[in-house]
Amino acid sequence: MYHHHQHQGKNINSSSRMAVHNERHLFLQGGHGDSGLMLSTDAKPRLKWTPDLHERFIEAVNQLGGADKATPKTVMKLMGIPGLTLYHLKSHLQKYRLSKNLHGQTNNGSTKIGAVAMAGKRMSEANGSPMNSLSIGPQANKGIQIGEALQMQIEVQRRLHEQLEVQRHLQLRIEAQGKYLQSVLEKAQETLHRQNLGTVGLEAAKLQLSELVSKVSNQCLNSAFPDLKDLRGLCCQQTQPNPPNDCSMDSCLTSCEGSQRDQEIHNNGMCLRTYNTHKDPLMHHQTETKSSENKTMGNDDDDERTMFFADRNCSDLSMSVGLRGRFSQARNEEHSFLEVGNKRVDSVNRLPYFATKLDLNVDEKHCKQFDLNGLSWS
């Protein structure tokens, strides 16, 4: 007896307290040989995973290329410990894998979780034996397993929650930046505009207006802006026949003064805003469905992108709604324009030019009246 006790003392150094408990069971067992395996005597073959044994297990697993590549059979062969069965290895390997995965997924808390999981597992093994004597071992073991699973779950949930928070904040911040940028550009444009009105005569302003009108596809104008047909009459001498490429802007440029070009450019700038205000009803609706899925918006789907900037309303003059969204629609609109035989590319530029030209002091109410939904939006 004394001899046996000593022999076990070697193997159960760190969990000596438990070992003392188990002693009664353990030396009821026959010889352990050199394997140092401690098997209990209850109905289910509960193996005590000592640190030593666990280390050998890890060695074997690593030799086989990691927790995912190793199988119970191969580990068993590699460890070569008699008395170690597939059953033992299956459950141990599974737990090991779980703790490994947790460790891999998350950055910081994971190590703790992983350690907790493994420690919990070890504790469960350690606790298992005395409890087994009362034959409630398996249930208690399951309880602890569930506990680990819950911990994992909680951690994952926490991360998800954090990501959602970040997403929400990001949205707000982009908006804020957009608002501010808007004010920068507005003020700058105001100054430009004031200066331009000084230098450019009223005639020139009218001329410019009519040029812009001439660029827009007739079909769309007719439907959306009926009151502007008269203005188009002004520009008949300016109207260019459909150029093969998008040069209509250029022909205007060459014929106009530079200051007029300014107007076009800063209309270019303004066009984003008014254009995008129309997309809000669409976006608002779509964002509900999208935000419920915790996906990152990382694909080429244009719709998702436009949806992200969802919290726009007409009163929020954010510019950063996204040229992306605008141009994604442009792609579709280009096609519709091509269909009517008008080979202009940046047609989307012209519509908002149009809208803003009539309404240089951005008045949201006016925006809403220009219903661009007459166009085909796909």
Added chain:
Amino acid sequence: MAMAIDNAFEVDFCSYSTSTTTTTTADEDPACTWNHWGSPVVDWGSLSSERDEFQDLIESMMDDGTGFELTRLGHDHETSNSVSVSVSTDTMVADEETNGEDFKGLRMVHLLMAAAEALMGANKSLARVILVRLKELVSPSDGTNMERLAAYFTEALQSLLEGSGGGHSKHLITNGPQHHRDKHREADMLAAFQLLQDMSPYVKFGHFTANQAILEAVTHDRRIHIVDYDIMEGIQWASLMQALVSRKEGPPTPHLRITALSRGSNGWRSIGTIQETGRRLTTFASSIGQPFSFHQCRLDSDETFRPSALKLVRGEALIINCMLNLPHFSHRPPSSVASFLSGAKTLNPRLVTLVEEEAGPIGDGGFMGRFIDSLHHYSAVFDSLEAGFPMQCRARALVERVILGPQIAGSLTQIYRNRNEEESGRWSEWLDTMGFNPVRISFANHCQAKLLLGLFNDGYRVEELANNRVVLDWKSRRLLSASIWTSPPDSDL
């Protein structure tokens, strides 16, 4: 300028689409099919590879081409011919017309490198001739990315050649300012800047990463003081203010004070002056209910920073914010940046946020190495814009002309000026050697960066190079780096 800048808006829709720089031969590319309207529908999945095709191109060219170029140059120099470099290049590619696109790109790169070499060797006549040839081949408004890029590099080299200081391309210099010409420029700038914001994540990435780090550092502070090296239009602070106003932890709505460093001229590319920026920020802050005050601190005439010129208040958390070389920023002299960062150290700031352009490994390349690296860099930027907005040639052309072109010029000027110096490392390394401690970038910050990039094209990536440094990549090319630092805890003031 001889180049046809005025036709910047002339875009040939159909012919552009046949040449995409990311594919070798457009017709053979399985990833690129043509839809009904003749525009490419690109399958990004199969095109995404570890390395940018352009990089491969450059590297293959450099392996066998560089040596070739140099010997050819040497030969031409001896015979003192008026250089027929272009002729020899033509004969070289004469029998390989099948890969026309590729070779054109290659040829341009060859020529650019030859021109840069000539410039370095002070062989001005040679450089001039090469640049003339280049100008025949390229135009800043049409063609492939490579061609437009080459156009801007050509322009930049041209201005270096003519020694026009500051690296500003002629057509954008406001000397002899006609009032209307200024406004023309400013209108362009407005539109281009806005487009840049919407089309690419560069600016937002830098701003948001820095802001998140700042927010995390000041959660329990009532007063915050930020010293901004280059405030430009102050856009970074709008989102910070919004976040401060809506923060849940710590004292609600802390007071924010921003000191902007001002220079003699705010740089020709900013919209308005620093005072205007201050006014705008103040207005914005009051509109969202953020207690705010704005100050200016003048830099010396040589842009050196003197910490004593700052007004400090006890009990406020001091943040140093240093945004360098974002696309629409002017290149600041390194001595100025150095004075700022070392001055900052004496102030014991709570946090230092640094965003800078990330250059590739240069090795012992010297000027040529940096030149080629610069080519890589801007090629990646052009590609990234194209990838996100393949159809919007005009918009991209505007951004390229107004923002990137001058950026290239400024970058080359700086490289040229420092050509005889040791390789200047990153500012983040400099901070490290100065004794600043790194501050870990949080999970939330990483998450935000990834989400932000997800809004743009798939080719963008966040790379974590150190626990306090994240880098924005396009495909495999690192573009912009953001790093966070703090002063060591036991430093004495």
